[in-house]
Amino acid sequence: xxxILFSLIVLLNLLLASSFTNAAGxxxxxxxxxxxxxxxxxxxxxxxxxxFYSSGAIGLTKDGLIAVKDxxxxxxxxxxxxxxxxxxxxxxxxxLYKEIATANGHPEWQGEIQSTFAGRWIDKAQGGxxxxxxxxxxxx
Amino acid sequence: MKKWMLALPIAFxxxxxxxxxxxxxxAAAEKAxxxxxxxxxxxxxxxxxxxxxxxxxxxxxxxxxxTVESKPAEPAK
Numbered sequence: 001x002x003x004i005l006f007s008l009i010v011l012l013n014l015l016l017a018s019s020f021t022n023a024a025g026x027x028x029x030x031x032x033x034x035x036x037x038x039x040x041x042x043x044x045x046x047x048x049x050x051x052f053y054s055s056g057a058i059g060l061t062k063d064g065l066i067a068v069k070d071x072x073x074x075x076x077x078x079x080x081x082x083x084x085x086x087x088x089x090x091x092x093x094x095x096l097y098k099e100i101a102t103a104n105g106h107p108e109w110q111g112e113i114q115s116t117f118a119g120r121w122i123d124k125a126q127g128g129x130x131x132x133x134x135x136x137x138x139x140x
Numbered sequence: 141m142k143k144w145m146l147a148l149p150i151a152f153x154x155x156x157x158x159x160x161x162x163x164x165x166x167a168a169a170e171k172a173x174x175x176x177x178x179x180x181x182x183x184x185x186x187x188x189x190x191x192x193x194x195x196x197x198x199x200x201x202x203x204x205x206x207t208v209e210s211k212p213a214e215p216a217k
Contacts, residue, residue, distance in 0.1 A: 026165060028172040035176075042180045100172065112164045113173075120173040124183060 029103045038096045045089055058086060059130030059137055064097065064118035065090045069130050069137055093117075 049066070052058045057073040058066050066089055074082050097117065101110040122131045122140075129140050177183070 026168045028165065028168045030172045030176060039176060039179055043182070046180055046182070096176070106164075109164055109169075112166075113169055116166065116169040117173045117177075120170060120177055124174070124177050124181065 028100060030100060032099065032103045034099045035096065035103060038092050038099060042089065042092050042096070045085065045092070048085060049089065052082060052085075053126070053129045056130050056139070057082060059132065060118075060121050060125055062118055062122075062132040062134075064114045064121060065093050067132075 049058065052074070053060075055073045056070050057068065059069040061067050066086055068082060068086055071079050071082070094114075097110050097114040098107070100113050101107050125131060125140050127140055130137050131140060132138070
């Protein structure tokens with residue numbers, strides 16, 4: 001009986017220890033060169049995107065990307081440029097989510113990281129910007 | 141006789157260990173997301189530049205009186 005109790009206690013300790021390790025490593029690694037590169041690319045692009053967010057030409061999607069919401073808010077001649085900006089931004093965002101997942105040794109976290117970001121982008125968006133709610137576009 | 145009975149809790153606890161180790165760290169992910177978004181959108185400490193929230197001009201007077209030197213009077217740059 002003592003042996004049984006002892007092994008249970010050891011197991012409980014292991015359990016606690018593993019949860020502590022988890023808590024100690026509570027920060028995700030986001031400082032790899034790949035992530036920094038994506039970040040600065042997105043940062044540079046944001047100065048071009050900001051006006052489109054405000055005019056409602058583009059909006060934040062619920063899956064952590066962006067999309068053209070109202071192309072008519074942009075002069076015809078600029079629409080091609082807008083589309084390629086959106087495509088480039090989404091490529092960066094997808095890469096960002098993937099890089100964060102792999103940098104932390106869990107490529108399978110990509111989807112969860114993406115949905116975490118989706119909520120945070122919308123939360124941090126400026127008033128007047130558009131985002132995808134449960135039933136369509138919403139102005140913040 | 142009770143060997144099999146013992147196996148149950150052990151199996152349970154072991155599986156709990158495994159679950160904890162591969163559990164997605166949602167809070168850490170939010171923190172990381174906030175940091176990255178602040179950088180990309182150039183927000184300071186998660187502020188939303190356009191949204192006027194309650195202006196804390198009279199910075200919490202309840203601050204420790206010991207820190208007299210750090211007066212809230214911020215000199216303009």
